[in-house]
């Protein structure tokens with residue numbers, strides 16, 4: 020169990036694997052599992068956005 024970096028809601032990552040992307044049940048933000056021991060999640064990059072690079 021960890022917390023959403025966006026809204027701080029509890030996120031159950033018990034069956035998650037590193038690299039998995041899932042939406043927060045509370046705020047809908049796409050989260051990416053960076054690591055599972057300990058569980059670490061971060062907002063997933065929005066690949067659809069063009070940053071003008």
Ligand SMILES: [Zn+2]
Nearest residue numbers: 023026043046
């Ligand atoms: Zn959230």
